[in-house]
Amino acid sequence: MNKKVVCLVFGIFLSLVSFFSFDNYVKADIDGLTVTPLIGDSDVTDRFQIIGDSNLERTLQISLSNFGIRKLRLEVVPTNATTSMDGKIVYTDDVKAGQYGLKYAFSDMVKPQRVTLGPNKTKDLKFKVKLPSKKINGLVLGGFSIRSLDSAVSGTADVPVWLTDDNKPVGGIxxxxxxxxxxxxxxxxxxxxxxxxxxxxxxxxxxxxxxxxxxxxxxxxxxxxxxxxxxxxxxxxxxxxxxxxxxxxxxxxxxxxxxxxxxxxxxxxxxxxxxxxxxxxxxxxxxxxxxxxxxxxxxxxxxxIVCVLVSLIFLIFWAIWHSGRS
Incomplete structure (x- = not known):
């Protein structure tokens, strides 16, 4: 076999191995889209974690890559996590402060963004998150919901954002x-x-x-x-x-x-x-x-209908009986 062909095959093999070994991207249901939270130096690679630092501003970055054949028009919407019917954590609803006792809505801390991605294109988006001035009690489970603006393209992708002041576990009621x-x-x-x-x-x-x-x-x-x-x-x-x-x-x-x-x-x-x-x-x-x-x-x-018929029959028999006595 030609050495060039062998080198080419070996190079493709290494690329595939490195691609499937890279596990800090978020699974996307939108065809051809890969979403990667650019977290930096952290053991957690599938979400952002913000601990403490109340009343400060933090910058979060998300990389969007389109490996499909069509152009993608996307909207990245900040929202809070909800629970689906099958017991999964999802970000499909636009959650507001006050719902279900929620004190801080993630949509109040950061603005949404829209982006257009051509085939084989990548864009990094920066989001400035303004944290609440008061202490966050427990866990605020926010997230970025990536949604398609094209009706012909379905699916979503989510990047969770955990916000807490003390990182202590809190139960539910x-x-x-x-x-x-x-x-x-x-x-x-x-x-x-x-x-x-x-x-x-x-x-x-x-x-x-x-x-x-x-x-x-x-x-x-x-x-x-x-x-x-x-x-x-x-x-x-x-x-x-x-x-x-x-x-x-x-x-x-x-x-x-x-x-x-x-x-x-x-x-x-x-x-x-x-x-x-x-x-x-x-x-x-x-x-x-x-x-x-x-x-x-x-x-x-x-x-x-049966009750009406029974009543009519009763009235007929009553009328016959009453006339017979007259």
């Missing part, structure tokens, strides 16, 4: 936040939102929740069935909601009072929940009209 409705893949969903209002990361949170719509048919054991969910969340972000999803599939949302009960456990700590929520007819109609393939339950209608 779970409570019931609310009951909400949503449409996902053109199907109605009832979502029970728990919340961690403390500035501490939680791990291995086990949750059991039931939802039951009240109905007069319950006395005949013909009412709606109790829905239940048993889930484990590997991680729960500080000051975030914990969504428990009840997929209704083809069952439309019905107005009425819904009783939510449940319990959660993390380590030795346990919490219980019990509250009644009301879904109005307008809320139910708004969700149902945005869904496809719904199958409506006719049980109540059939029972009413």
């Amino acid at each position: 779970l409570s019931l936040h609310n009951l909400s409705l949503d449409v996902i893949d053109k199907k109605p969903h009832i979502i029970v939102n728990l919340q961690n209002k403390e500035p501490g990361m939680m791990k291995n949170v086990i949750v059991h929740v039931t939802v039951k719509r009240k109905s007069w048919l319950d006395r005949f054991n013909l009412g709606p069935k109790t829905m239940s969910a048993d889930l484990t969340y590997p991680k729960v972000a500080p000051n975030s909601r914990i969504p428990v999803d009840f997929d209704q599939n083809t069952t439309p949302i019905q107005a009425g009072k819904y009783v939510v009960k449940g319990a959660a456990r993390s380590g030795k700590a346990t919490w219980t929940f019990h509250k009644t929520y009301t879904i109005t007819q307008d809320q139910a109609n708004d969700i149902n009209k945005r869904c496809k393939g719904l199958i409506y339950n006719k049980t109540t209608t059939y029972i009413l």
Whole structure:
């Protein structure tokens, strides 16, 4: 074999080895994009860590590389971590201060940026982070969410930013936040939102929740069935909601009072929940009209028809009996 060919193959092999061994980049779902936090001298390579230094300004750098064949239009948005339905830490929501007890929003400390990357191009972005003037209690789990501005390109990438004054671990406390409705893949969903209002990361949170719509048919054991969910969340972000999803599939949302009960456990700590929520007819109609393939339950209608027929038969027999006595 030609020596030049051997050298070329060997060089490509070394390049591939060095590329896959370089582990301080962040996994990106946007095709062709590689995101690298330029952290510098630190053992932690997948996120930024800011400890102490309240009321100061810090500069963070992120390198974006486009190895794809198309131009990328991106926006880097500062936000806070939230907890997904499958128990992952995500940065998909635009979180504001005050939500779920959050004292400091990362979006108030740094401005977003937009960038256009051509194929095989790299750009380094600098972000000036203005830290709060007061001490940060616990952990503020911020992050940069890299999002595509092109509708033809989907996906996101995240770079976490941990902010704390003392780096001491803080636990979490779970409570019931609310009951909400949503449409996902053109199907109605009832979502029970728990919340961690403390500035501490939680791990291995086990949750059991039931939802039951009240109905007069319950006395005949013909009412709606109790829905239940048993889930484990590997991680729960500080000051975030914990969504428990009840997929209704083809069952439309019905107005009425819904009783939510449940319990959660993390380590030795346990919490219980019990509250009644009301879904109005307008809320139910708004969700149902945005869904496809719904199958409506006719049980109540059939029972009413039977009751009307029985009443009519009773009245007819009563009229016959009464006329016979006259």
